Amino acid sequence: MLQHDAAATLWYAILAVAWIAYVVQESYIVGSGMLHRFGYGAAKRRSIQLSSGLHYDGIEVWLIVAVGGTFAAFPPVFATILSSLYVPFFLVIVALILRAISIEFMYKGDTDAWRDRMSLLWSVSSFLVPLVLGVYFANVFGGLAVDSSGYRGDILELFGPVGLAGGFFFVASAAANGLAWISLTTVPDAEGKPMSKTAETAISCAALLGLIALFLGLNNKTKLFSGSALLAGAPVLWALPAAAVLAAGLQLAATAKGARASWRLASGVASAALAMATLFVAAFPRMVLSSVDPSYGIDAASGSSSQATLGVMTWVAAIFVPLVIAYQSWKYVHFAKDKNEEA
Amino acid sequence: MLEALSRLQFAFTVAFHYLCVPASIGLILFTAIFETAHFATRKSIYKSLSNFWSEIFLVVYVVGIGSGLVMPIQFGTNWSKYSVFMGDVFGSPLAFEALMAFFIESTFAGIWLFKRNKIGAGLRLATVWLIAVGTTISAVWILTANAFMQHPVGYALAPDGSKVLLTDFGQLMTNPYLFWMFFHNHAAALLASSLIVLGISAYSIRRKGPLEGFKKSIGLAAGIGLVSAVALPAIGDPYGKYVASVQPLKASMILGRLVSGAGGGLAPDASSSASLQVDLHSLPELPNAALVRGSYLLMVVLGVLFIASLLLFVFRRRLLWESRFCQSLAIWLIPLGYLAILAGWVVTEAGRVPWIVYGLMSIRDALSAVPVASVVFSLCLMVLLYAILFAIAFSLLRKIIRKGPEEANNAAA
Numbered sequence: 218m219l220q221h222d223a224a225a226t227l228w229y230a231i232l233a234v235a236w237i238a239y240v241v242q243e244s245y246i247v248g249s250g251m252l253h254r255f256g257y258g259a260a261k262r263r264s265i266q267l268s269s270g271l272h273y274d275g276i277e278v279w280l281i282v283a284v285g286g287t288f289a290a291f292p293p294v295f296a297t298i299l300s301s302l303y304v305p306f307f308l309v310i311v312a313l314i315l316r317a318i319s320i321e322f323m324y325k326g327d328t329d330a331w332r333d334r335m336s337l338l339w340s341v342s343s344f345l346v347p348l349v350l351g352v353y354f355a356n357v358f359g360g361l362a363v364d365s366s367g368y369r370g371d372i373l374e375l376f377g378p379v380g381l382a383g384g385f386f387f388v389a390s391a392a393a394n395g396l397a398w399i400s401l402t403t404v405p406d407a408e409g410k411p412m413s414k415t416a417e418t419a420i421s422c423a424a425l426l427g428l429i430a431l432f433l434g435l436n437n438k439t440k441l442f443s444g445s446a447l448l449a450g451a452p453v454l455w456a457l458p459a460a461a462v463l464a465a466g467l468q469l470a471a472t473a474k475g476a477r478a479s480w481r482l483a484s485g486v487a488s489a490a491l492a493m494a495t496l497f498v499a500a501f502p503r504m505v506l507s508s509v510d511p512s513y514g515i516d517a518a519s520g521s522s523s524q525a526t527l528g529v530m531t532w533v534a535a536i537f538v539p540l541v542i543a544y545q546s547w548k549y550v551h552f553a554k555d556k557n558e559e560a
Numbered sequence: 561m562l563e564a565l566s567r568l569q570f571a572f573t574v575a576f577h578y579l580c581v582p583a584s585i586g587l588i589l590f591t592a593i594f595e596t597a598h599f600a601t602r603k604s605i606y607k608s609l610s611n612f613w614s615e616i617f618l619v620v621y622v623v624g625i626g627s628g629l630v631m632p633i634q635f636g637t638n639w640s641k642y643s644v645f646m647g648d649v650f651g652s653p654l655a656f657e658a659l660m661a662f663f664i665e666s667t668f669a670g671i672w673l674f675k676r677n678k679i680g681a682g683l684r685l686a687t688v689w690l691i692a693v694g695t696t697i698s699a700v701w702i703l704t705a706n707a708f709m710q711h712p713v714g715y716a717l718a719p720d721g722s723k724v725l726l727t728d729f730g731q732l733m734t735n736p737y738l739f740w741m742f743f744h745n746h747a748a749a750l751l752a753s754s755l756i757v758l759g760i761s762a763y764s765i766r767r768k769g770p771l772e773g774f775k776k777s778i779g780l781a782a783g784i785g786l787v788s789a790v791a792l793p794a795i796g797d798p799y800g801k802y803v804a805s806v807q808p809l810k811a812s813m814i815l816g817r818l819v820s821g822a823g824g825g826l827a828p829d830a831s832s833s834a835s836l837q838v839d840l841h842s843l844p845e846l847p848n849a850a851l852v853r854g855s856y857l858l859m860v861v862l863g864v865l866f867i868a869s870l871l872l873f874v875f876r877r878r879l880l881w882e883s884r885f886c887q888s889l890a891i892w893l894i895p896l897g898y899l900a901i902l903a904g905w906v907v908t909e910a911g912r913v914p915w916i917v918y919g920l921m922s923i924r925d926a927l928s929a930v931p932v933a934s935v936v937f938s939l940c941l942m943v944l945l946y947a948i949l950f951a952i953a954f955s956l957l958r959k960i961i962r963k964g965p966e967e968a969n970n971a972a973a
Contacts, residue, residue: 267674270670270673270674271670271671271674271675272670273670274625274666274667274669274670275663275666275667275670277625277629277666278658278662278663278666278667281629281632281658281662282655282658282659282663284632284633284636285632285651285654285655285657285658286651286655288632288635288636288643288647288650288651288654288655289647289651289652289654289655290651290655291647292643292644292646292647292648292651292723293644293647295635295636295643295647295651296636296640296641296643296644296647296928297640298636299633299635299636299637299640299643300636300637300638300640300928300929300930303637303928303930303934303938304934304937304938306633306636306637307633307637307937307938307941307942310629310630310633311941311945313626313629314626314627314629314630314945314949315945317622317625317626318622318623318626318949318952321618321622321673322619322622322952322956325956325959325960326955326956326959327959366929367929368930522647522648522651522652522726523648523725523726525725525726525727525729526648526649526651526652526725526726529652529726529729530652530655533652533656533659533660534659537659537660537663538659541659541663541667544663544664544667545663545667548667548670548671552675555675555678
């Protein structure tokens with residue numbers, strides 16, 4: 218049986234993996250959603266809806282696991298973060314609901330007007346999801362204005378410079394990955410006027426700049442990096458943020474040179490995954506960072522559930538997480554050759 | 561104000577979500593049965609029925625997962641003191657529900673909704689059954705969490721009383737409250753879904769004539785519906801006796817042994833036990849006995865109506881294509897099925913007021929300290945959003961139902 222603190226650390230890592238799995242996969246799904254209206258022909262749009270619609274729902278459950286797992290393994294962390302970020306949470310949920318409705322029902326109506334309204338809704342909601350998620354993560358890792366009696370900040374504070382840097386990075390990274398996902402998984406476009414290579418390169422460039430701005434802003438606000446226990450103890454971990462920036466640079470280079478979509482997607486996904494991993498590693502063991510006074514924050518060990526709960530959860534996760542990864546991977550592979558033409 | 565708004569928001573969002581849950585559980589089962597019939601016989605009528613009922617399932621399912629997302633979030637946003645107090649016990653069933661049920665449902669629903677015309681018969685069959693199994697696993701876990709709120713087991717209070725701690729996960733899973741609630745809920749979900757299938761079939765027959773596909777649907781739905789309708793009181797009777805042993809106050813209200821007393825409060829009538837009289841004085845808030853009693857009676861009356869109507873439809877099936885009255889009856893049974901479910905839900909949840917966790921935590925102690933303006937914002941947002949969802953779902957369902965299954969249209973042509 219694991220010691221309690223070791224179990225808390227393990228669950229910190231499992232939840233970090235769930236968040237990474239969600240954010241990374243969601244990036245190309247919302248990216249393709251927000252851009253599907255821009256210059257593509259009708260057959261291509263249908264194909265994008267089929268390829269992203271196939272996966273979006275299964276991916277969204279990683280978000281529920283990340284949030285539900287935080288509830289189960291770290292109840293005070295869940296309670297503090299959700300009640301502090303009350304408005305962003307409702308906004309992201311509304312955006313996710315509208316995305317689900319529009320992607321599923323876009324081709325179920327009778328009229329062109331219905332399809333166009335749903336298409337617009339899909340695009341706008343797919344833009345809002347990474348925007349609010351980016352603001353959310355920038356605030357969680359940039360520190361919340363919590364003291365002994367709870368959250369002291371206001372809504373405008375959440376959308377400050379660091380929050381907006383997070384939103385900007387998430388949106389740009391999603392757009393860059395979405396473009397690669399579209400060219401990788403959908404039919405060639407016969408009728409549309411797709412985005413120019415210059416525009417695609419600019420989007421990848423924005424993702425790179427957004428990532429650097431987010432890292433610098435977080436360090437400036439809560440000393441996320443310079444105050445990090447793990448980075449101080451094991452300097453080799455500085456390779457993580459370096460690799461995240463490098464991967465974003467590789468995606469930029471691949472897009473500028475017109476490299477294959479699989480390279481652009483792989484480098485963009487690697488960059489997003491490494492960026493998230495960097496944040497979780499740098500913050501550890503801090504789970505709620507207080508911008509009022511660090512002593513009001515919550516650590517993994519002190520904020521975790523009992524050994525009994527963590528023990529049961531570890532057994533269940535050990536069986537079901539590999540199983541889920543197995544059947545979701547099978548699904549990607551099984552439909553990989555399918556270019557999502559209308560049946 | 562904060563308490564009233566947070567309670568209203570939770571009741572509104574859970575009631576809306578729960579419109580989708582029973583229909584999802586039942587309609588995917590009907591789909592799976594017709595898909596199995598197609599797999600076994602290769603008759604195209606079964607495939608068209610499987611596709612038709614799953615189109616209706618799709619609309620309900622999408623609105624259901626959307627409105628479902630709002631539920632766990634609210635424990636943190638609006639009920640954060642509850643989350644801190646209960647997280648050690650209550651969080652893991654929710655996480656397990658996502659891990660064991662939502663992943664299966666969502667991964668394979670994606671395949672069903674976007675690829676079902678491109679995959680082989682074997683994968684089609686496996687896909688629908690996996691979704692059906694996923695919905696059932698989901699029900700088990702959410703009811704495990706709810707059963708703890710009704711009747712806490714397998715826990716100890718932390719030494720400082722600040723939270724509950726899990727001591728025995730096995731007890732959590734074998735909570736008798738879970739056992740009764742699961743079977744009662746699942747039978748109710750199957751009954752409500754059967755009434756949906758019957759009502760839609762009757763409506764379609766009225767519009768298009770007695771098509772073969774709808775006759776087959778009626779045969780299946782009347783059978784499943786009747787078995788469920790009879791099972792409900794059979795389960796409900798011992799369930800009620802069990803509730804009386806763990807929640808005497810709720811049972812007293814159901815049986816009408818608590819009456820309105822002076823000042824709008826509650827008073828036990830002459831036949832009540834002494835322990836109830838003591839209990840009432842120590843409660844921070846009194847439950848609404850008339851609401852609980854009335855909802856219970858409504859559920860019972862509707863249950864009798866369902867059994868009588870389903871007996872008629874099982875033994876005189878032809879009435880559904882010959883009698884306009886019976887067609888209208890079948891159509892009206894759809895909202896009545898929902899009304900019965902909502903009534904049962906009111907008995908269960910309004911009956912445990914003032915407790916959010918029975919005997920351990922009162923509802924008003926569970927709230928987040930958030931600005932009232934935030935809750936006003938989220939409540940308005942959810943009401944607006946759900947009005948839009950309802951309008952979209954309604955117009956799509958009407959379109960799907962009017963179009964009907966492919967086979968039926970071919971037969972009519």
